[in-house]
Amino acid sequence: MKVALAFLAPALVALLALRLIPAAIAVGSSLRHTSLVTGETSFVGLGNYATLFEDPTFLQSVKVTLVFSLIVNPLQIAVALALAVLYTRKLAGVRFLRSLVILPIAVPPAVSAAIWSVAYRPDGMLNAVLHVLGIPQQPFLTSPQQALWCLIVLLSWIGVGYWMMFLIAGMQDIPRELYEAAGIDGASSWARFWHVTLPLLRRPLAFVLVADTVSNFLVFAPVQMLTNGGPQGSTNVTMFDIFTRAYSVGDLNLAQAEVMLLVLVVLAVVIVQFRLLRAKD
Numbered sequence: 001m002k003v004a005l006a007f008l009a010p011a012l013v014a015l016l017a018l019r020l021i022p023a024a025i026a027v028g029s030s031l032r033h034t035s036l037v038t039g040e041t042s043f044v045g046l047g048n049y050a051t052l053f054e055d056p057t058f059l060q061s062v063k064v065t066l067v068f069s070l071i072v073n074p075l076q077i078a079v080a081l082a083l084a085v086l087y088t089r090k091l092a093g094v095r096f097l098r099s100l101v102i103l104p105i106a107v108p109p110a111v112s113a114a115i116w117s118v119a120y121r122p123d124g125m126l127n128a129v130l131h132v133l134g135i136p137q138q139p140f141l142t143s144p145q146q147a148l149w150c151l152i153v154l155l156s157w158i159g160v161g162y163w164m165m166f167l168i169a170g171m172q173d174i175p176r177e178l179y180e181a182a183g184i185d186g187a188s189s190w191a192r193f194w195h196v197t198l199p200l201l202r203r204p205l206a207f208v209l210v211a212d213t214v215s216n217f218l219v220f221a222p223v224q225m226l227t228n229g230g231p232q233g234s235t236n237v238t239m240f241d242i243f244t245r246a247y248s249v250g251d252l253n254l255a256q257a258e259v260m261l262l263v264l265v266v267l268a269v270v271i272v273q274f275r276l277l278r279a280k281d
Contacts, residue, residue, distance in 0.1 A: 026256045026259055026260065027256075027260060029252065029253055029256040030048055030049075030253060030256040030257035030259070030260050031043060031044065031045055031046070031048070032044060032048075032253050033047065033048065033253050033254075034251075034252065034253055036250060036251065048253055048254050048256075048257035049257050049260075049261070051254065051257075052254065052257055052258060052261065057233065057236070057241065058241060058258065060233045060236060061233075061236045061237060061238045061240070061241035062238060064148065064233070064234065064235065064236055064237055064238075065217065065237045065238045067148070068148060068151070068152065068216065068219075068237060069213065069216050069217060071152055072152045072155060072156065072216050073209075073212055073213055073216055075152065075156055076155075076156050076159045076160055076163060076212055076216075077163065077205075077208060077209060077212060079156065079160045080159075080160045080161075080163040080164040080167055080208070081164075081167055081205070083101055083160065083161075083164050084164050084167035084168045084171055085171070085193065085197065087101075087164070087168060088168055088171050088172065098168075101160065101161040101164060102161040102162075102164070102165065103161070104157055104158050104161055105158070105161050105162050105165075107158075109158060109221050109222065110221055110225065112154065112157070112158050112222075113154065113221060113222045113225040113226055114225065116150075116153075116154045116157075116226070117141070117225060117226050120140040120141045120150055120226070121140075122137060122139075126138070126140070127140075141226055141227055141231075142231055143231065144231050144232045144234040145234075147226075147227050147230070147231060147234050147235050148234055148235050150226070150227075151219075151222055151223065151226065151227070151235055154222055154226070155216065155219065155222060159212065159215070159216075163208045163211075163212055166204050166207065166208050167201065167204055167205065167208060169204065170200075170201050170203070170204030170205070171197065171201060173200075174196070174197065174200045174201070178196050178200075179192055179196060182195070182196055206273075206274070209273055210270050210273055210274070213266070213269055213270065213273065214266055214270065217238070217239075217262065217265070217266050217269075218239055218266075219237055219239060220237075220239040220240055220243065223235055223236075223237055223239075223240045224240060224243070228240075229241070229244065238258065238262050239262070241258065242255050242258045242259055242262070243255075245258065
């Protein structure tokens, strides 16, 4: 027992110091208010949370985050799954094409955001291509209607290859004999995918679904680099709103309250996803 505790001690200390204690501090901070004028701190209970729900900026950030997640999560997973199915087949040049999809993972997210910011410029590559095709110049990042979609394209370009790798690994663990047996029974390609691939890919798919959801709820760097939450708050996701409150406005207590709400939303979404996947099992 003592030997086991000795081996577990570093992990337990790290968990306590890096997770549990900061979480407790954040909860305590979210229940207090520090005056920006006098610097005095007082206990306000749930007052910070009530303030947030009366703040149009916070409500807008929640709306943007939910819309963003509802679009980008299914999009990334569907494309990653389609590419995983395609790139596990024996096709000419499949390894090269797979490498091209995975290549964005090797580029740091900040660099990817910088590359796409240049492409989205009025005189950038995308508008040059549209000009050749006879399509009018698009505002992209300066348009409230297009800016969020531009971020979705960028994050999908980064994320699809990453999630595809997990799904390919899961598909490679499926016994080939099952596909051969289904083929002998006359099952079509779609029937083999629906009745063989999907059921046996449920665990990797569940991991990808949950991890992708959490990752997209915590998006920050691309928003800061490309749009700074604009235009007109159309890309002001919750993580960027937290950053603005904490470091631009300087209201750390209100920012901590928003962090707590974000954590609760993420936990609720993840629990629902696990329950739905378990129910299907």
